[in-house]
Amino acid sequence: MSLYQQIKHDLQQGRFAPGTVLKQTDLAECYNVSRIPVRDALQRLKSEGWLCAHGKRGIAVPQFDAREAEDLYLMRMRLEPLLLTFAAERLNSEILGRARDILERMDHTPGLAAAEIGALNREFHACLYSAAERQTLFATVAQLQQQCERYIGYQSRSLDYQHTSQREHYAILEALQRGDVEGASRVLEQHISSAGRALVDYLNGRPE
Structure with missing residues (x-):
């Protein structure tokens, strides 16, 4: 399973609650990878509506609307x-x-x-x-x-x-x-x- 698929699966399973701010450094440590694949996975998930912008450069799990x-x-x-x-x-x-x-x-x-x-x-x-x-x-x-x-x-x-x-x-x-x-x-x-x-x-x- 790719990092993108793993994070997506974890989002769907509720591992990251709505409103949670996702930090690349924390996710890199959590999934035991470098920050670059984390950044790429987060950007793809953001483009698909799984994540949303937070502040100037951050990314968060959107609330259920x-x-x-x-x-x-x-x-x-x-x-x-x-x-x-x-x-x-x-x-x-x-x-x-x-x-x-x-x-x-x-x-x-x-x-x-x-x-x-x-x-x-x-x-x-x-x-x-x-x-x-x-x-x-x-x-x-x-x-x-x-x-x-x-x-x-x-x-x-x-x-x-x-x-x-x-x-x-x-x-x-x-x-x-x-x-x-x-x-x-x-x-x-x-x-x-x-x-x-x-x-x-x-x-x-x-x-x-």
């Missing part, structure tokens, strides 16, 4: 069903089979970390969406999913949402297998919006 989470989920729940609709006419048994394989890996691999769950979740959706051959829309959705990624570990630990998420994944897949594109899109929209509302409600009610 209910408004940001709401904006991300509102955009996703409108764009992803649209992308799925475009993809539906090109879906075939091979693609749907690969999507089912991804879900079964999630079910049958014990002890998956939040980052691994997030990666398989994105792989499942991308398996379906890529058939649309709408590169701009696909890239926009992928970026929104990436921005949501830092909330996944928090959501998994705090809300125990994975079982519900998997049930909805299977419902989407089964609707597509029946040729019910409208039904699949409806379940997908509900899948995104219900997770988003649960997270936003929890963040808004979380004590400071």
Whole structure:
């Protein structure tokens, strides 16, 4: 695992609490590396929204922001069903089979970390969406999913949402297998919006 991946994993697991200022010297000692790879990893994580600026030159772990989470989920729940609709006419048994394989890996691999769950979740959706051959829309959705990624570990630990998420994944897949594109899109929209509302409600009610 690269230093970038390790720090990202630790952020997702809650090792560094929101609001924590990250110092290159401390991280270099923590991960037993020089400051240069730490600097590079922090800059990459900052560019992806995992970290934010602090003061003139510092970097910190951003607070969880209910408004940001709401904006991300509102955009996703409108764009992803649209992308799925475009993809539906090109879906075939091979693609749907690969999507089912991804879900079964999630079910049958014990002890998956939040980052691994997030990666398989994105792989499942991308398996379906890529058939649309709408590169701009696909890239926009992928970026929104990436921005949501830092909330996944928090959501998994705090809300125990994975079982519900998997049930909805299977419902989407089964609707597509029946040729019910409208039904699949409806379940997908509900899948995104219900997770988003649960997270936003929890963040808004979380004590400071």
